[in-house]
Amino acid sequence: MSICISSKQDSIFRRELHRFSLLTRLTSLIFASLILILSLVGCSVKNQYKELENVIYDSEGNYECLFDGRTRRFVVVVPAGATSDSPLLFMLHGASGTSDGFMLQTDMNEVASDRGFVLVYPQGVGEKEGTSSAMGWNNNLSSEEGNDDVGFITAIAQYIEDILGYGKTSRALLGFSNGGFLAYRIAIERPELFDAIISVCGTIMPSVWDEKSNSRDSNDPPISILQINGTEDDVVPLDDASIYGGRTPHMDKIIEYWIDFLDLDQESAISLSDIVTATTYYSSTSRNRFTYVLIDGGRHSWPDSSSVGFDVRTFILDYCESSFS
Missing domain, CATH: 1.20.5 (Single alpha-helices involved in coiled-coils or other helix-helix interfaces)
Structure with a gap:
């Protein structure tokens, strides 16, 4: 057919x-x-985000690399038995300071290592244009001006996670004075990078304050912020003062901002010693919180347990651990 x-x-x-x-x-x-x-x-x-290049290191945990066209350094202190679950705690020194000097100043290594923390001490550098050789951090909002320190901290965190295998789930950042300024800048620009931000004797730069967001991205993970101040700090005072060519916000305004921004509707206060109070503002519906530690008579210095009546190192580590999911 x-x-x-x-x-x-x-x-x-x-x-x-x-x-x-x-x-x-x-x-x-x-x-x-x-x-x-x-x-x-x-x-x-x-x-x-830019990456670290030409990374070299020694057996003592001293790292040197090229970042954004400049030689940069940082120190990593790894406790015995560290694993991928070990938390990271970044430690940012103050203006004119060094990573080695901040280790001695805070005396954090032993107590943190005993609790399994991997400590990271980045080293600041002088201004990019060479107008100042003082070692410090770029606190201005725009990364196009000066050193890209937000990018540097981000790149270190990524390197340690990808190459060393630490801090995959838990990271915190502490900054003292000038380092505290950068800690706040990172909290505002990169809120997803750290679970906890600690500022000791620091505040928010005027340029960062003026450009901050007033509405939180619903996709941002929970964050805990700890601010430690002394009432007699005459370098970074609690009220609005002229710093770095601008006027910093009063600490009361900073607290109000975080309360509103993080939608914190609860409050509790405790005494850490006869001269230290800690007030925590927290949320009934999320893990966001802001804690303000005020040292009566405290000046612009790292809190020493013998003078303030409590161990700030233990308090900070406790705060970090309670911030990790």
Whole structure:
């Protein structure tokens, strides 16, 4: 039995076959384009922050690298038995300070190592344009001006997670004085980077304060912020003062900002010693909180347990641990 196909039917068949072939090729092209676009987007997200380059280190945990065209340094103190679950605590020194000097000043290494913390001491540098050789941190909002210290801290955290394998789930950042300024800047610019931010004798730069967001991204993870001040600090005073060419916000305004920004509706206060009070503002619906520790008579210095009546190191580590999920 034979089937006869007319020339007209054959023409229709060939035309439909050609259309099907074009449609198939077009679908394949669209699919390939989507894959390319998604891969480019993924690369742009992954590489939107600069990385450490030419990293070298010694057996004592001293690291040197190239970042943003400058030689940068940091120290990593790893406790015995550290694992991927070991938390990171970054320690930022004050203006004109050093990472080694801050280790001695805070005396944090032994007590933190005993509790399994990996400590990271980044080293600040002088101004990028060479107008000042004092070692410190760039607290201005724009990373286009001066050293990109937000990027530097971000790159260290990524390097330690990817290469050393620590801090995959728990990270905290502490800054003293000028380091506390940068800690606040990171809390505002990169709120997803750390679970806890601790500022000791620090505050928020006027430029950062003026450009801060007043609405929190619902996708941002919970954050805990700890501020420690002395009532007699005449370097970074509690009231609005002229610092770095601008006027810093009064500490009361900073507290009010975080209460509103983090939607904190609860409050509790305790005495840590005869001269130290700690007030915590927290949320009944989330893990966000802001804690303000005020030292009566305290000046612009790292709190010493013999003079303030409580061990600030233990308090800070407790605070960090309670901030980790």
